[in-house]
Amino acid sequence: MKAFQMLFVLLLAAAAEGQSLHFGKCPRPPVQQDFNVAKYMGTWYEIEKLPALFEKGTCNQATYSLLSDGTVKVLNAELLSNGKMNSIEGVAKVKNSTQPAILDVSFFKGAPDSPYWVLSTDYQSYSLVYSCTYHYGSLHIDFAWILARTRLLNKEVVSQLHDELVSAGVNINNLLVSDQAGCEQSKGLLFHSSAKINERPIIGILAQNSRYLPPNSTGYIASSYVKFLESGGARVVPIMVNREAEEYKRLFNSINGVLLPGGSANITSSGYQRASKIFYELAIEANKRGDYFPVWGTCLGYEQLTVLTSGETLLTRTNTSGVSLPLLFTKEAKQSRMFKSFPAELMEALASEPLTENSHEWSVSLLSHNTNKDLKNFYKVLSTNTDGEIEFVSTVEAYDYPIYGTQWHPEKNAFEWRRPCISHAPSAVMNTFYMAQFFVNEARKNFHTFESEEEERSALIYNYNPVHSPPNSGFEQKYIF
Numbered sequence: 474m475k476a477f478q479m480l481f482v483l484l485l486a487a488a489a490e491g492q493s494l495h496f497g498k499c500p501r502p503p504v505q506q507d508f509n510v511a512k513y514m515g516t517w518y519e520i521e522k523l524p525a526l527f528e529k530g531t532c533n534q535a536t537y538s539l540l541s542d543g544t545v546k547v548l549n550a551e552l553l554s555n556g557k558m559n560s561i562e563g564v565a566k567v568k569n570s571t572q573p574a575i576l577d578v579s580f581f582k583g584a585p586d587s588p589y590w591v592l593s594t595d596y597q598s599y600s601l602v603y604s605c606t607y608h609y610g611s612l613h614i615d616f617a618w619i620l621a622r623t624r625l626l627n628k629e630v631v632s633q634l635h636d637e638l639v640s641a642g643v644n645i646n647n648l649l650v651s652d653q654a655g656c657e658q659s660k661g662l663l664f665h666s667s668a669k670i671n672e673r674p675i676i677g678i679l680a681q682n683s684r685y686l687p688p689n690s691t692g693y694i695a696s697s698y699v700k701f702l703e704s705g706g707a708r709v710v711p712i713m714v715n716r717e718a719e720e721y722k723r724l725f726n727s728i729n730g731v732l733l734p735g736g737s738a739n740i741t742s743s744g745y746q747r748a749s750k751i752f753y754e755l756a757i758e759a760n761k762r763g764d765y766f767p768v769w770g771t772c773l774g775y776e777q778l779t780v781l782t783s784g785e786t787l788l789t790r791t792n793t794s795g796v797s798l799p800l801l802f803t804k805e806a807k808q809s810r811m812f813k814s815f816p817a818e819l820m821e822a823l824a825s826e827p828l829t830e831n832s833h834e835w836s837v838s839l840l841s842h843n844t845n846k847d848l849k850n851f852y853k854v855l856s857t858n859t860d861g862e863i864e865f866v867s868t869v870e871a872y873d874y875p876i877y878g879t880q881w882h883p884e885k886n887a888f889e890w891r892r893p894c895i896s897h898a899p900s901a902v903m904n905t906f907y908m909a910q911f912f913v914n915e916a917r918k919n920f921h922t923f924e925s926e927e928e929e930r931s932a933l934i935y936n937y938n939p940v941h942s943p944p945n946s947g948f949e950q951k952y953i954f
C-alpha cells in the first residue's frame with residue numbers, strides 16, 4: 474500500500490510498471506447525474522481496471538458505508554497469492570455538494586487525496602469509476618474501474634462502459650480483466666462476511682411428464698434433485714409443466730435459481746421444453762440487467778440448454794447409458810468458477826476414478842460443440858468424456874452467465890441406489906456435496922423473494938410427499954404431481 478503514496482512521486486517507475494501515464498491535462502468526463510450516495514453504498518466487485526500498482530491480488534472488492542458525518546467509509550480488500558486477505562480503509566467525501574458524483578478518497582493521514590469520479594452507475598449492477606491526477610504541468614496518470622454488484626458482469630454492459638470511457642477521452646488499451654473466480658468458497662471465507670449474500674435461497678426444479686406416470690398426474694421430480702439442493706442449504710419449489718407464461722414469470726421473480734433435471738422429456742417440443750425456454754430467456758434477460766440468476770442443467774437439462782442456446786438439436790448417439798467415468802478435464806477447468814475452489818484431492822479423484830454417472834443415449838460431441846458457433850462462444854467446456862469412439866462434452870459453464878451444465882449426474886452418488894454403476898465411494902459422495910454447494914452459492918447471489926410468506930409457503934416442495942418407487946424404477950423416491 475506504500476506504493477499508493479509513492480505513486481505520485483515515482484512517475485517514471487509508474488510508467489515502467491505499465492500505469493496509464495499520458496501527456497497533457499486530465500480529461501473531465503461527464504459524471505453520473507443526480508448521484509445518490511446512499512444508494513451507492515454496499516459492496517462492489519472489480520470487473521476491469523486500468524493498471525493500478527497498489528492492487529496486487531485477486532478478488533478485489535470495495536465496500537462503502539455511510540458514516541454519521543456524511544462521509545463514506547471505504548474498505549478495499551483483495552486476496553493475495555499467499556491466501557491472505559489484504560485490506561485497507563479510507564474515507565471518501567464529496568468535495569462540492571453541487572457535484573455529488575465527484576468524491577475524494579484518502580487512505581492515509583497526510584497522503585494526497587485521490588479523486589473518485591462516478592461516471593455512471595445504476596446502483597444495482599454496475600458502476601464506472603474514474604480517477605485522474607495531473608502532475609508537473611505536463612503529465613497525468615489515470616485509473617478507471619468497472620465495478621459490479623456481483624463478480625460477473627455481462628459483456629454488453631462492459632462494452633457500453635468501454636464506449637463511455639472512450640468518449641470521455643480515456644485510453645482503454647491497457648484495461649485489465651480482474652480475476653473474480655472462486656472467491657467466496659475455500660479461497661477466502663473472510664470475503665463472505667462483507668459481501669451481501671442471500672442466506673435463504675430457494676431454487677426451482679422443473680417437473681416433467683412421463684408415460685410411466687399415473688394417467689391423471691401432471692409430472693414428476695426425482696427426489697434426489699431435491700435432496701441435492703437441500704444438502705447445499707437451499708429450499709426447493711417444484712415448477713409444474715404446462716402453466717401460463719405469466720405464472721412462470723411471477724415464479725421466476727420469486728426464486729433464486731433454476732435446475733433443469735435429467736429425464737426423457739422431448740427437448741424440442743414438450744411442457745418441459747416450453748418451461749425451460751421461458752426460464753432460460755428470463756434468466757438471460759435478468760443477468761444482462763445485473764440481476765444474477767443461475768441456471769443448472771443435468772443430463773437432459775444440459776441437452777436442453779444446448780438446444781436453447783444454439784436453436785438446434787446437436788445430439789449424437791453414444792454408448793453411455795449406465796456407466797461411470799472419470800472426467801477428462803480441459804485446461805480451463807482448474808480456473809473455472811465451478812471447480813476453482815474444489816479441493817485438489819477431489820479434482821484428482823474425479824480425473825482418475827470412475828465417479829461421475831452417465832445415463833444418456835445421446836450426447837453433444839466435442840466436434841458438434843466446437844463447430845457450432847453459438848455453443849462454442851457461449852459455453853466454456855470444463856470436461857469431456859468418451860464412449861470409446863466419440864468424445865462428448867460432459868461439463869460446461871457459460872462464459873458470461875451463471876449457466877452450468879453436466880451431462881452426468883452429480884445428485885445420484887449420495888441419493889440414488891438403484892443402479893450398480895452409481896459410485897458411492899467417499900469422494901463420489903463428496904462430489905455431490907461440492908457440486909450442490911457450488912450451485913447453491915450461485916443462488917445465494919440472487920435476491921428475488923416471494924411477495925408474501927404465505928405465497929412462499931404454498932410453493933415449497935414440503936407441500937408434497939415423495940413416494941418410494943417400484944423396483945423397476947431408476948429412482949429411489951419421486952414426487953408425483
Ligand SMILES: *[C@@H]1O[C@H](CO)[C@@H](O)[C@H](O)[C@H]1NC(C)=O
Binds near residue numbers: 569570571572
Ligand atoms: C461548487 O460548484 C459550483 C458549480 O459547479 C460552483 O459554482 C461553486 O463555486 C463550487 N463551490 C465550491 C466551494 O467550490
Ligand SMILES: *[C@@H]1O[C@H](CO)[C@@H](O)[C@H](O)[C@H]1NC(C)=O
Binds near residue numbers: 689
Ligand atoms: C385421478 O383422477 C380420478 C378421476 O378424476 C380421481 O378420482 C383421482 O382421485 C385422481 N387421482 C389423483 C392421484 O389425483
Ligand SMILES: *[C@@H]1O[C@H](CO)[C@@H](O)[C@H](O)[C@H]1NC(C)=O
Binds near residue numbers: 739740741742
Ligand atoms: C419431439 O417432438 C417433435 C415434435 O412433436 C418430434 O418431431 C420429435 O420426433 C420428438 N423427438 C423425440 C426424440 O421424440
Ligand SMILES: *[C@@H]1O[C@H](CO)[C@@H](O)[C@H](O)[C@H]1NC(C)=O
Binds near residue numbers: 796
Ligand atoms: C457399450 O459400452 C459397454 C461398456 O460400458 C461395452 O461393454 C459394450 O460392449 C458397448 N457396446 C457397444 C455397442 O459398443
